[in-house]
Amino acid sequence: MPDLLIELFSEEIPARMQSRAADDLRTRVTDGLVEAGLTYAGAAAFSTPRRLTLTVQGLLAASPTTTEERKGPRTDAPEKAIEGFLRGAGVSRDALEVRDEKKGQVYFAKITKQGRPADVIVAEVLEGVIRNFPWPKSMRWGSGSLRWVRPLHSILCILTDDAGEASIVEMDVDGIKAGNSTEGHRFMAPGAFTISSFDQYQSTLKARHVILDAAERAEAIWQDATNQAFAAGLEVVEDRGLLAEVAGLVEWPVVLMGEIGAEYLDLPPEVLQTSMREHQKFFSVKNPKTGRIERFITVANRETADHGATILAGNQKVLSARLADAKFFWENDLRVAETGGQKWLDALGDVTFHNKLGSQAERINRIAALAREVAPAVGVDPDLAEQAARWAKADLSSEMVYEFPELQGLMGRYYAKRAGMPAEVAAAAEEHYSPLGPSDDVPTAPVSVAVALADKLDLLTGFWAIDEKPTGSKDPFALRRAALGVIRLVVENGVPIPLSEAGRTVLMVWLDWTPSYPNNLLNSEINQLQNKLKETDAQEALFKDRLSFFHDRLKVYLKDQGIRHDVIDACVAMPGNDDLALLVKRAQALSDFLKTEDGENLLQGFKRANNILTQAEEKDGVEYSYGADIKFAEMDEERALFAALDAQGPIITEALASEDFAAAMSAMAALRAPIDAFFEAVQVNTDNSVVRRNRLNLLSRIRKTCLDAADLARIEG
Template identity: 35%
Template sequence: MAKDLLFEIGLEEVPARFIRAAMNQMKEKTEKWLNDSNISYTAVEAYATPRRLAVIVKEVAEKQEDIHEEVKGPSRKIAQDENGNWSKAALGFARSQGVDPDQFTFKEVGGVEYIYVNKSRIGVQTAEVLPEGLLQVITSMSFPKNMRWGAHDFKFVRPIKWIVALFGKDIVNLEIAGVKAGKISRGHRFLGTEVEISEPSAYVETLRKQYVIVDVNERQELITSQIKALAEEKKWKIGVKDDLLEEVLFLVEWPTALFGTFDPSFLNIPQDVLITSMREHQRYFPVLNEQGQLLPYFVTVRNGNKDSLDIIARGNEKVLRARLSDAKFFYEEDQKMAIKDAVSKLESIVFHEELGTVGDKVRRIRSIADRLAERLQVSAGTSESVSRASDICKFDLVTQMVYEFPELQGVMGEDYARKAGESEEVAKAIFEHYQPRFSGDDVPASMVGTIVSIADKMDTIVGTFSIGIIPTGSQDPYALRRQAAGIVQMMLEHKLSITLGEVFQIALDAHKNFHELKRSDEEIRKDLYEFFGLRVKKTLSEDLRYDVVDAVIASGFDDIVSVVARGQSLMKAVQGTDDFKTTVESFNRVSNLASKASFTTVTQELFAQDEEAKLYEAWKSVSGAYEQALSERKAEEALHLLASLKPAITEFFDNVMVMAEDEKVRMNRLALLASIDRDLKQYADFSKLVW
């Protein structure tokens, strides 16, 4: 007969950002222990609030499953010497299995004798192993930060205040850090009381009566439905960001949404400032009209019931008024500082001890951006804006507003620059040069913003690579992967006619003019290509098959726009008619023999058969157009031109013996194939395609 298992750890309030991961971790570790212990069950349900982590395991078997298994060991030749004595390998195998060598048996597998051990273990009652198992689940959990309390050596995310551990209706004999398991849980800190959980199936409803909703999904649905109802009632648009919703979700046990208001005069401050202040400091949801403009209201979620909501709203309004007053003060004070004075203060901010100050970085950005603008042949006006935007792109880092709200860098720069009389193009570029800020974010819309953004990100990447700081594993403290992905995204979106190699060299030159590189250009460029290659591959993999990605990457990715275009066209062809498969087969026949060629110069006078001349003429007739199509990034047209060679290639292989006895004829035929293969390889390595 099966029973349900309830395991709840009651805690002091846990930081909201830790809770979901902790809940999932507790579930996974419980499942692993049950599986490793051969205890059957049907499902594990996880629950969490700011004050508790819990799992309910459905239909847990009352007894471990019996184990009967046959374990294979080393071969008899290794296990015994010529006198029949057991070797160290055999004795080690016996120890590892907890048996005596006398229990070994021999069995022949594939003509070789191996030693085997037959092991049996009778399962014990689940109740007997639960205390040790649940203790193992808790002690194996890890957190970004741990605490110790009292005289206990035990560390956990927060001090444990109570434990509920029930197997059916029976208490599991468990103690952690001086706290014994029982049936008593605790309700809402202010609205609830201590309560007895009679059995696991009663857990959720018993705590609901004590103003605690332990089901995370139910609590989230309640929050979103209340906010939605408020928006419909007031005809508002309430800005609900996922990260803020996640935080609020784990700040409350009994959520109740309410709204408040603030002085409309604060709306003279930029909307982003107000929204950031509300979200980051107060965990409030901003209220907008249908046009997306901020209204003088806010929505918050109380950890409690609907009693005295008007008093709660007034208290929140008072706190928000103070926050917005601070923001207004910072905003007004910042505008009293001239941009040139702000820029001069960047000289005192260290960017990196080996790469200089932020002022040094700005000068490198200007150098890189100017050369990019020249290489991209932008207009004189755009080039002038690029220079000015580069010079002042970081000035808002020294403002009080950005000091208070770092996430507003660029936002405040754009606003202050516009108010200081900078051109619209320059002001916008100050904001845009931080884009894309995260995966899925927009890229800069303007060419000025795009060039300055690439210059800024490439300066950081090349600078850190030049001093040996290269992301490894999960370590990426300077967010270089995100910045590299942003560069790839911008080059694609704007179809920039510049290669990665050119951008690398421009950035390297800028760094060499400012400081001595610790590593050689060649080493840095090699690492940069490898690093960006992974970013390009990831971009391609979002829409293309892995073999198509491998095929086009093998032909080079220096021109990002080209490799993506080639990948998309090749994917379309691969998914098309079966005829393309035979086309690729003909390409691969060319490539297989081309590898035997020692040169690519073709002598027409050495053609011994008409099919050689026909293939040569077919190739020459498309080669020029093919090269032009590739240079213009017309990937579909280029692939069509290559595919047109198929009849001539097929006829050639059907009628011509490539490896002729006459060496000159043979080498000439190989040279012809090598010339064609050289063109094929510019598009893709077709041999990597999988059918």
């Protein structure tokens, strides 16, 4: 069984495309081989800046000959139908077999597909893969029609048999003929060499200064970088994304550590790290005692006679120019911050947030007003919450954030401190954007929570008001992320804030806004929308739709925590379902309860009581909802159930009123045994109408007691 080796050798492939391209090569080639009848034992793909490589082990030497039987039309079918069947099957009429079936005589064809040698199939599959490769971006060069990410220079494609003999797979793609040779490192080992197997290919490449495996290159970079930093008493700031990118920029990594000019060491470490990462692809090296970034790591693609001195000198010169810009931005921004930052806040009036929702300054006014309303729920002074909200986005006007947008919020924290603002205001500037995703940390500082909630609630209410809601997979304004952020902020901080109240507050603020656009037509459209939303019905429709959206996101959030969708539905159906913290407490308690034996059996008892009661009410045309009296009880099991309901009912009611759902479920568990005993011993639909009615009213007490905790009718099973 031969092994297949493919290498597609080109100019430098962008690092961000290499891993996906290697996976696509493996998937498309192996799928094509299997579809053509060639199975294999294993496959692996690799990438370097100049090559994509695929090795396939244990490939069949040829595809097997197969015979397929295909049923055709009846013998008396129209001639065109028979001719179409013959063309599809690829056989002549003489080769057809006639068989008797229930509906008459039917044509059958036996289609034999002859096996083909592996090299023929490989050539066919590989050419198709190359011509239709899914690069995010591709190019043509010269006069050919082939498109590739960068000019493709050569194709290595060989089959190596069990004896170690290699043969070239003959193929030609736009004048590029497959062969058995490749090249090593562009500078350190130029020139072609021939290949006979994958092992020889990989070892020879390494001897010629090319590490084929990207993971091996990344590990080599990290080990050498951390060793050099450790020797200097420093440590490398971990950045796995940058490590993967740099490993895709070099075939033979040479790690070099350089100095940062002393005049730049007092810049915030995040500024240094961002500038070096984004512009130079440098790793930051910090002093673990002070946290200050003091050096950098760069990775060259070759060894040099001067051990990288010239490379480092050039990198340090370029870096110095970059950091000089950063220092200039930093110093300019500090001068603005030290005067209170009003210049930045004024400038946000000229920045459009959305053409139907006003400028950033107008949005900040709404957020500040909402933060004041949210503040009491999180135990914050409203004035402090408003101050934090008004400062939170000031740094969007700063020169540093204009140059490095990813530093928004972080720079706001630095500038707030320099402006002498309270620490809570500075923290809120950075933290109010969070959480940005399901794994992001949730702010816990009360002021940060208030501003973060105000920011996200304004975003959601505003876009809901102008009917810019997520549709299908499209969510251009990240409203799903904002809704999940509200859920996590409320739930993980236990904020008792009903969404309807918060929504009405921000909507009222939005309705009071007078747009200042020079475009009179746009002003008119906004005024019409505002007038419409002043109507109670329109407001209620907006809040209902938005609350439904929150509940959908909540199901996703709780599902990740192991809470079933039907449990969530049972809690959403209860009053107060716009209080997310309350809703989640109820769902968690119910979920835990239903996982116990008592909970599972009580659920069955409730469903049995509910079913009997529902059927009786439909039959009798009355509602059995009151009037159960112990004096009509005939059996001990009835009296025991009365006693249990009398004892546990007040406990459940009090627990629910104090939002202690765990205690309510615990009290409900005490009903499990008497309910079980009741159904085992008592016939509800007895011939005595008085006793029957009393027992149905007793079932109604069971139903009401259970439904006070959650709508158990929505629970499956």
